[in-house]
Amino acid sequence: MNRADRIRSQLQSELAPTHLEIDNESHLHAGTREETHYRLVIVSEAFAELGLLARHRHVQSLLQAERDAGMHALSLHTFTPAEWAQKGSAPASPDCAGSNH
Numbered sequence: 175m176n177r178a179d180r181i182r183s184q185l186q187s188e189l190a191p192t193h194l195e196i197d198n199e200s201h202l203h204a205g206t207r208e209e210t211h212y213r214l215v216i217v218s219e220a221f222a223e224l225g226l227l228a229r230h231r232h233v234q235s236l237l238q239a240e241r242d243a244g245m246h247a248l249s250l251h252t253f254t255p256a257e258w259a260q261k262g263s264a265p266a267s268p269d270c271a272g273s274n275h
Contacts, residue, residue: 177209177240185216188236192255193217199249199267213249213267217258226252 175183178196185191195215200208214233221229229252234241237248251264 177243177245178212181212181214181237181240184236184240185214185233189216189218189220189233191216191218193253193258195264199247210244210246211249212245212247213251215251215253215264217253217255219255221252222254 178198181196182194185194193215194217195213197213198209199211199213216233220232224232230250233250233252234248237245241248249267253261253264
């Protein structure tokens with residue numbers, strides 16, 4: 175099972191997202207190994223009572239094993255279903271200082 179599959183499994187079991195995007199952005203960064211940089215868009219009712227920082231901390235804690243195993247960067251976009259219905263998209267990740275392009 176690759177890292178994206180492990181992330182998906184962990185988030186689905188813990189957050190029951192109504193929408194989940196997992197983008198491996200490792201290829202956008204110079205000198206990185208595969209599967210080290212990810213962008214996640216997570217829509218879950220579990221975020222309803224949490225502020226932005228608490229949401230990010232919660233997701234980080236759920237994925238700590240992946241971080242310990244070499245995941246270097248994680249871009250998080252966390253929404254409740256109501257916020258997602260209003261917004262409908264998340265911004266793209268900024269270019270890395272060591273970008274390949």
